[in-house]
Amino acid sequence: MPKRTDIHKILILGSGPIVIGQAAEFDYSGTQACKALRNAGYEVVLINSNPATIMTDPDVADKTYIEPLTPEFVEKVIIAERPDALLPTLGGQTALNLAKTLYEEGTLERHSVELIGANYNAIQKGEDRKLFQEAMQKIGIATPKGKMVGTLKEALEFVIEIGYPAIIRPSFTLGGTGGGIAYDEAEFKQIITQGLHDSPVHTVLVEQSVLGWKEYELEVMRDHNDTVVIICSIENFDPMGVHTGDSITVAPAQTLSDKEYQQLRDYSIAIIREIGVETGGSNIQFAVNPRNGDVIVIEMNPRVSRSSALASKATGYPIAKIAALLAVGYHLDELPNDITKETKAAFEPSIDYVVTKIPRFAFEKFPGTPDDLGTQMRSVGEVMSIGRTFKESLLKAMRSLELDVRGEMQHKHLDELEHTLRPNPMRLPALFELLRRGKSVQYLFEKTAIDPWFLSQLREIVSVEKEIVTLPEPKTWNWELWREIKRIGFSDADIAKLVGEKVSEIRKLRLEHHSAPVYKTVDTCAAEFEAYTPYHYSTYEWEDEVSRSDRKKVIILGSGPNRIGQGVEFDYATVHAVWALREAGYETIMVNSNPETVSTDYDTADRLYFEPLTFEDVFNIIEHEKPIGVIVQLGGQTPLKLARALTDAGAPIWGTSADAIHFAEDRDSFHDLCNRLEIPQPAGGVATDPQEAINLATDIGYPVMVRPSYVLGGRAMMQVHSEAELKAYLADVYAELPGNPSILVDKFIEGAKEVDVDALGDGETVVVAGIMEHIESAGIHSGDSACITPPVTLSETIQNTIIDYSLRLTKAIGVKGLINIQYVIKEDEVFIIEANPRASRTIPYLSKAIGHPLAKYAALIASGKTLKDLDFTRTPKPELYSVKEVVLPFLKFKNILPILGPEMRSTGESMGISDNPYLSYFKGQLGANVKLPLKGKARIIGSHADLEQDLKNLGFELCENQDYDLLIDTEHTRELRYALENGIPYLTTLEAAHWTLKAIAAAQATEMQVRPLQA
Amino acid sequence: MNGVLFSMSRCNFLSNRLIGFKDARLRPSMSLLQKPPALLALEDGTVYYGYAFGYSGQTIGEVVFNTAMTGYQEILTDPSYNGQIVTMTYPHIGNYGISVYDMESNKPYARGFIVREFSRVASNHRSNQDLQSFMEQHKVVGIEGIDTRALTRRLRSGGVVKGVIYHGKASPELEAELVAQAKNHADIDGRDMTPEVTTELPYARPTFKESPRVAVIDFGIKHSIVYKLEQAGAEVIVVPAQTSPAQIMALNPYGLVISNGPGDPDGPKYAHDTVWQLLGLLPTYGICLGHQLLGLAVGGKTFKLAHGHHGANTPVKNLVTGEVEITSQNHNYAVDITSIPGNQFKATHINLNDNTLEGMAHTRYPVFSVQYHPEASPGPHDASYLFNRFIEEVNAFEGATAMPAMKAEAVKL
DSSP states (O other), rough: OOSSSSSSSSEOOOOOOOTTTOOHHHHHHHHHHHHHHTTTEEEEEEEEOOTTTSTTTTTTSSSEEEESSSSHHHHHHHHHOSEEEEEEEHHHHHHEEEEEEEEHHHHHHHHHHHSSSSOHHHHHHHHHHHHHHHHHHHHOOOOOOEEESSHHHHHHHHHHOOOOOOOEETTTGGGGGGEEEEEEEEHHHHHHHHHHHHSSOOEEEEEOTTTTTTEEEEEEEEEEEEEETEEEEEEEESSSSSSSGSSSSEEEESSOOOHHHHHHHHHHHHHHHHHHHOOOOEEEEEOOTTTTOOOEEEESSSSOOHHHHHHHHHHHOOHHHHHHHHHHTTGGGGGGOOTTTTSSSOOOOBBBSSSEEEEOOOOOGGGGGOOOOSOOOOOOOOEEEEEESSHHHHHHHHHHHHHOOHHHTSSSSSHHHHHHTTTSSSSSHHHHHHHTTTHHHHHHHHHHOHHHHHHHHHHHHHHHHHHHSOOOGGGGGOOHHHHHHHTTTOOOHEEEEEEEEOOHHHHHHHTTTOOOEEEEEOOTTTTSSSOOEEEEESSSSSOOOOOSSOOEEEEOOOOSBBTBBBBBBHHHHHHHHHHHHHTTOEEEEEEEEETTTTSSSSTTEEEEEEOOOSSHHHHHHHHHHOOOOOEEESHHHHTTTTHHHHHHTTTOOSOHHHHHHHHHSSSSHHHHHHTTTTTTOSSSESSHHHHHHHHHHHHHOOSSEEESSOOSSSTTTTOOSSSHHHHHHHIIIIIITTTTEEEEEOOTTOOOEEEEEEEEEEEOOOEEEEEEEEESSSSSSSSSSOOEESSSSOOOOHHHHHHHHHHHHHHHHHHHHHEEEEEEEEEEEEEEEEESSSSOOTHHHEEEHHTHHHHHHHHHHHHOOOTTTTTTTOOOOOOEEEEEEEOOGGGGGTTTTOOSSSOOOEEEEEEEEEEEHHHHHHHHHHHHTOOOSSHHHHEEEEEEEHHHHHHHHTTEEEEEOOSSEEEEEOOOTTTTHHHTTOOOOOEEEEHHHHHHHHHHHHHHHOOOOOTTOOO | OOTTOGGGOOOOTTTTSSSTTEEOOOTTTTOOOSEEEEEETTTSSSEEEEEEEEESSSSEEEEEEEOOOOOHHHHHTTTGGTTTEEEEEEEEETTOOOOOOGGSSOOOOEEEEESSOOOOOOEEETTOOOHHHHHHTTTTTESSSSHHHHHHHHOOOSSEEEEEESOOOHHHHHHHHHHHHHHHHOOOOTOHHHHSSSSOOOOHHHSSOOOOEEEESSSSSOOHHHHHHHTTTEEEEOOOOOOHHHHHHTOOEEEEEEESSSSTTSOOOHHHHHHHHTTHHHHHEEEEEEHHHHHHHOOOOEEEEEEEEEEEEEEEEEEETOEEEEEEEEEEEEEGGGGGGGOEEEEEEETTOOEEEEEEEESSSSSSEESSBTOOSSSTTTTTHHHHHHHHHHHHHTTTTOOHHHHHHHHTT
């Protein structure tokens, strides 16, 4: 069926700021959908509050609204744009819930907007547990058996049916508290009795436990013609009990026989039909009993999800793009398969390699929270890797994670290692270490329920490690031995560690024996057809399928897995660089290991290498492609770390040189430079060991800020007010850090205002792109602070001083591209804190605020253009105010007080734009899911008579109990946790309080407008 | 219930004995880096170096590939692969072992097996045996560790490629000899392989209740076809390929199935005759080779595909209903429907990838056939409906006949 011509304009809902559980994958999906629909001739309107995404780039949609994702604002956009249809399936749960609300409130009907890609009933059936169970019962597929009981007797009768262990969930307790798992009758009786007591309605759900069962996910697509295809099957290495987002997963499924797999396939087809997803993709999760093959369906997501992004990258099949086209009426057998060009999208990809995904966690940012993994997702990002075998794929994924823990594990006691076998981020290294110490696969299976096939693969890796150690020295290894060792997946660094040689020596010997990786193509059809996808991975095999073109090419290094401090903002920068250089006529090559992002869409660059961002893997590609330029400054710290090694190895680094980068990041040279340029710095120094740090702090005078050198996101940074505190920091935090980095000790200026500046330099000229004024005072990590541009409280003089310092510093460092500089201002004096000659996380936000694509400019400067060529020679003066607010994941980490500090903890950001700075702030809050109340009750903890008065003026009633709509707590008490868990807006700093009250005043007085970026 | 802690050791569903987990314990001397070598020598001179597994020795045959990611046992035991050396594109083979329930015939018919990495352990509750011992038991020679993707790319561009798997290290002279052996191996084209794969004696699957009786001519049938027919309600009698039409009709069948099988459909000429003679007497259902035999029997032609279809993910469009089904395929030849005289057959299914014919139906008689494998095994069940359709046609036909008098004479009932 041809596409619908009765609709012309489609509104797409984005997923908002990046949070744990809903992240960059929706940037990728949404961007694909916008592109696909525009190519098909539709006009696309997008609303999303997240400025860090590519999706909200003004080039991606016809009209882009960076506005809060609330029913009120969506309605404003609908009124302004009058779209014919709404597509809500590409913005995660946020978009789906929003669409549901709009439908239920009648908004869509009122404005004649049709819901496409999902229908209301399907969403309900898929998401409501009771409706889902009924639907499954109807088609004869088992769901976890459960029964709501009100007495112990009922519970005991039911548990006979399901056996132990049994899961107990009391109804309506807050945050799911209470309940637990009972392994025998005694425990069961105790937990049930307690649960019935805890539950305000005195009922508990007793549910069958499928903990330890094998877990599978199938990605399914359906079109209006009722054709259903399975795109990918994914097997979780971590069995049931760990959220799929937190599990190590492998595609395709490895331990299912054909009959078992076909059963899951048949079920998936029946499920997507019964739930009624008419067009688009769904993710369906199954549990399979390893003992007898019983299958239970756990849940389904009737929309594109994190797994769809993974499945798309794993197979090469662009799920979101096809889903968008299906929503407007195409059938799967009418759409071409982009990869083979001759076949259709109605088929099921077959793959001839193995894909491994390992999640990335950030528990170190939340000390005190247990790092046990369970049914609630807590990872902040993930890596994916492709190898011809599972071993190769796993080892590549492990080195993509940039966490080298082998050394740590070696020294651990057996007991501790065994304790690390519970689901937690360190389980995989613990498994390896226990295998090295001789534990059997059987034993580990009993402890963890991880399938013996996977454990045997790990054991094979350990076996080869042991064998390598027994071999004579590497100088004697022949070509075949090198090949087999590299084929297992070991990196040069791994081998070097095992044999006690230098990495460079191993590399040299390996190349002497002609052992180099070849590159293969992801083609969705296991080589059955000719493929044209420019999507490649490395492996140690025979045939190289990728030949070097004779065009001028540039390699751009991506940012690796998302993590706190290095998120989708860097993907924005690298993708923009690709776009700019492509337009300028270069062949662009992207290297990245993150499956969630737009950068790893094979459509983005001319060529994509899905590879770990390590020196070895990157340099292999450089040698293979022989580019004229390599850009490392736009992907955050990950590629930046490689600058020195790559330069030394002779790679043609474009943009700011490794020397300049080092110059700016080295404390001493930076300090000298600032002195020479007469730019004031707070007193500070570098200590090489803890005792020196203490001496330094005494000299400088408390309070001081301490942190290790060369990290991102202010990891392990702390404010200390006394020697005792400093000693505690050194003993607890610093001692845990690997590598004994130097300790930076700086005077902490209390009550100072903090400012961020992003500037561009081309070697001759420098232009400040924007000054961003922080709302919270210095001491809060800049990545966690809300900020506004143009500045509101800075005088003209101060702004000019800042600009002057920035221009001279940037020129002196020799920046060819972007630089981010941080200043603090105390009593009209401007001090410089640090300068980072690379793209910063504020680039996407600032670019959208000023209407200039800064990352593109940086890339073009790296290729040799000047600021004059780019027509960017003066600091822009935006007409509107833009606020960047952040989202913090405190809710996911129990017992943590939601207060900000020098260590960055935010996962994402939202943006608010308005002609009134306080309305911008209000919108920014709304975009970050903080609904500031316009009236009601407020509570203040801490003595702030002025705030009390302001609140009264705004019409708020003050209260002392927990019945408030707004909490201001500058004393940082546990009341904050209560407010957080109950979804009540809370403020923890005085600055935020002042801004908030002004914002409320502005919102009370004005009706907020929406405007597109393209205006 | 955030961060629920659990203890695997207290889950009593996990017994101490791992069910179905056969750990081919690594012998102390077995090194993963220095494994016993093997090589694959193709008739065009290319030699791939790998490692030996399966039965020790040497084998020769036509080298083909299959892109299915599961189902290696079904593929190995599918008689359609008789005389062939099968390459699996999916790198890990043997993970879930061998199960007595997944045999598609009584033994592997493939001559050799080429994989990227065979699994030394079998981990699945259904498994009774691991791949290595299965292959040793049935004398299937294997080679692992070669670049199977490179091999597939070579094989996909068409033409028959014969090869030799040799266990051991070979001198250049021996290599050249092996290449020559491959070149001289008897071609599949034109050869009738049926005697190697058909059942020696007829056998029945009685249902002990009233059921339509279906006669199945065995050209190398997969068990799943018999099973699917049973499931659809038929009483099945399987007869050897060379059974005469009179003998078949003497069984008093209400339906006829022409099975799948290996080799060139031009090979078994007697089959064309039998099928032609029976045409119109009974509702007939042809699968894979059966479809091709039908085409040839009525005077049509087959042609060799540019590259054969070998996988479990091929999309086929049902031209009658407009629906798309994902199918399992394993064939190198297709029927040219335009070559069938008198427009006796019309196309009912086509391949969405290359528009070749995948299914046809007779314009007058209840006779239809498909090129692909609706019984799957391995593969998707999307086309299972064809078995039900066949039984529906059988039930509708029920002895009522529109049989031309001449034909009845010809077969001398």
